[in-house]
Amino acid sequence: MLEVKDLVFHPLDNGVEKSIIENISFTVNDGEMLVITGPNGGGKSTVAKLLMGIEPLDAGRIFLDGTDITEYSIAQRANAGIGFAFQQPPRFKGMTVRRFLSLAAGSELPEKECCDLLSGVGLCAREYLNREVDGTLSGGEMKRLEIASVLAKPHKLCIFDEPEAGIDLWSFQMLVERFEELHAGKKESLILISHQERIIQMADRIMVIKDGKIAAVGERDEVLPQLVGNDIGCVCQNQSHKA
């Protein structure tokens, strides 16, 4: 279980402290899928980066299965069981897709496992194994590879930052199936940051972040009707907060 208590992030912007995240608290239970949504620039991706240790907290604590991981480095959090898929994954000159996935898995992956991972995200496996993770891959291919890298090994918690961005409709359907499988297995907790209705509909719970604060959080059936067909920001301003 992930427990997040009073996250605060106030980075300096040209020497002036800027409030990006204000006292955000929430939990994600074992096997649960939490979808974080909300307006652009509201702080969703920042929350994900704070959880992974990519951005430094100014206050707050993070617990994974009861262990305080607040002071852990990114690698320590990864080794504690958190997987992270970036919204805009970096490219690596000279690194093959197979090597990339093996690094993600923590050991040399047999060809078949690499192929299965790639096929699972809609990439024609054998064609990609020896390709480089560089500028020769399109944005959509990079994005699918990024998701495959998180699926390369089991985690306690997987965080996907806008997994649908830059992915075509056909591949998107495959991704939805992967998330449904993961969710059905109930082995991993999932945090998905998304604007996509299809993904939001899969959630057990939905959290709306706006202006660096939780604007709404609750069971899917409770929050979803308020999102669909409305301006998220306006709707959520009137919601009670249940963290």
Added chain:
Amino acid sequence: MAELDQITEGVLKQIDGQGFKQEGAYNLRYNGYSLCHGSTEHIQIKRKEDKPGIDVYISGETRGEQVHIPVVVSTSGMTDVVYNDFYIGEGALVTIVAGCGIHNSGCNDSRHDGIHTFHVGRGANVRYEEKHYGEGEGTGARILNPVTDVIMEEDSVFTLDTAQIKGVDSTKRETHVNMGKNTKLFVIEKLMTHDNQTAISNIDIYMNGEGSSAQVTSRSVARDGSDQTFHPRAIGNAPCHAHIQCDSIIMDHAKVCSIPEIDAQHVDAAIIHEAAIGRINSEQLIKLNTFGLEEEAAEAVIIENFLN
């Protein structure tokens, strides 16, 4: 079969990625002389009479054979200059594995200058691999100054794959290529310098034949206080294509200078140069951190793959 000492065996493992064996076509130059060599039906190796070095005759019948010609210098203070000429027959398909390793455990500089000339016959396809490596606890420098001249006849293909692994204090590499009609050249250069090492690489490619094309990929990593200079030069004297790409990772207090030169002397010469020098991308490091790799391990993975 010549007996090799432990140092020589160790150096050979570093510089001959295919695995050196005293069989087939080979020549092992050891501390300034040819320790052992062998020829095959299609590949004849002969010692030069007038100066140090060998002439290698590769017949047009050659199909996929390898020639191994490593050099090991393990005497501190030695300067070894060698002239190797390769005559590759029409239509031959061959891989030439060269490379030089210096083990210097003394206080005097050890140096090897390998001057190689390739006469590539019509339609031949040559892959030339050259690895440079230095080791030893001595304070004497390990210096390697290779010169590679390539003359390509019509329809031939030449791949030059060079790598400087580590331990070379100073290197100045000179490469000159003259390309005939419909020839193809691939140059892959990988270089890593550390401590106070210096490396200079000058490449001149003359695309004289119609339909010739060249692809140069140079990747380097400069660490500590090392210094690198690259000067790739592509001269298009005919309708031709060339693409030069130089990427360098710079670290610590190192210096890297990339001086691209593209020179079109014909209206149908299409030549592109791309050069980039920069630190290790922090996003790459973070991504590898999310795989559970700490900073140092992540950095090593990025460098290893970048130079792959």
